[in-house]
Amino acid sequence: MTASSQPQPGRVGYAIVGVGQLTKDELIPAVRESEHAYLAALVTGAEDKPEVSGISPLRPEDIYAYEDFGKLADRDDVQAVYIVLPNALHREYVEQAARMGKHVLCEKPLASTPEDAEAMVQACRDAGVLLMTAYRCQYTPEHWAVRDAVQSGQLGPVRLLNLVHSHVEEDRGAWRLDRKLAGGGPLPDIGLYCLNTARFVLGREPQWVEAALDQPQDDPRFREVERSVSFRLGFAGGVLADCQASYAALDVNALRVLGEQGRAAMDPAFQYSDLCLTVTTAEGRQQPDFPAYDQFSLEMDHFAACIRSGAQPWTPGEEGLQDQRLMAAIYEAARTGKRVTLDAPEGRDVFRGTPPQVPGR
Template structure:
């Protein structure tokens, strides 16, 4: 699975193709031919690791969003980013002093791309500084933290968005359109498979205190969120089972593999798997009375490949993070809306489900959900 863990590809301008219309996508030539003279969202990235780098690179093709600042605990990274992205010294902060962004009128929003356990406090601090927040998923370690983050942003009158890049992916949106318009008929079943073999056993994603769990808190959230937007309903119950074959690598509280099942009010069921010890798992499959839809790969950086009972989905590949940041700029600056929400309330639903999955694993019981 091509995931955010490894920054292995160079983003090419030839694949940075998107257009200003809310849900439309065009060629690079069409995009470049459309001048933009409106407001620009000025963004500081917090956390300059591999995924922060990927977002920064993708933002170079944005018209409505611009990278203007950095927040990091590593001075050498700050210096490198200053040079590479022409970031002024006054827009550079560390984790101790970034509250002072409140006095910086040149930063509109902060994109928090740090280990899961840090999101809660960092997002609240950004909100108190009066800046809009984009937070990587999962938004928090649990639903309680997520609710506190939402309330803090509302109190500060700033927007809270979450990095659900797949909510803007064209093949995904086409399947959602087909479902919404009744082309697939009654939805019966969804399968979501997310897995890869994780490497370095000392990395933060295998540290319970920083990650909050294991594979479920990293890639499992794709299947959780995908089941919801592919079926178009909220689950009403969940069951789950954990499998651990390597307790040395996957210590207490760090899940290696979790299987989980959902039931939906319309009668559909979902069967999903999240694993840090199985490769070649990146597939969504939806079956319905009139047809089916499949994405494989379904959530990697692309290109996403899809087909339905009507044939292949041939939408042009676009760089996910470029589109995400462009659309989020529209949400923050112009109060636009996303076809599939990317706000804190959307992320809170996933956190409630994650809490329930872990409870189902612990108790062996079916857990009822009220989202």
């Protein structure tokens, strides 16, 4: 048993619900790296408990089957639950966790419909627990450097953004290709990074969206969800953000922000590590260095700090709900071929809470 899996005074105990690749390869190591969190329990399929026991540092009694999720209610050392399940299951688990009085960190997308997302936000409010959407890219120094370059005026007035995220989904049986479980295709899964990052960088909400889908008749992978999606966000001041996502194009994830005095480009932009930022102005090109970090540790540490202080997280349920509404509008725009106008609240970061600690910032 390693040190990080023992209850630790002043640290927040997490139960991670769902033990797929993300949990195995990223989240369990990330808890070890975190400052304010430790891994107190895992929840997985009953039949997977032995394997999970083998790969985790926990005692067998800390590994729960899904049907025993409710037993976490008795675990006072579990203050936070991290939901890492197929999108369509988010609502049920978040609501149950809230009823148990646990704070909830929920993987993105928050839900598979705006209605579900709304219910989840309400359930957490009613229970007096915090809800955070796990938007890891809003916690990295590279993404904050882009945002700072925009908001400090270093780039001059911003005119255009373009963001792209694609990879090839090879597994025809993946739940991500099942509309009921996923709520959509590349849009809610990887296109969401484009959408969410554009909003984060500008700190503003779009006034309208336009979109188009590619959903072929002849590709058996894409019977239920789109193969590719392309959408445009219109912001105040004429700023236009174009976003593209595909489940059938060789891996790429990149963004560009074009301003009158400069531009910022990140490529890669959305992967777990090795992000590369270039800022170009009249003086030349710069690739700033950033301290080493783990995206998932930053996320879990931020939420742990919020739990201890009672502060609203930077990316609360409301932030995830807003994207859910925008994605519904994007699907509508694609279906109708018409620009869909939105209620864009004024002000900056209206759906966000307390800014996180960003390494080196």
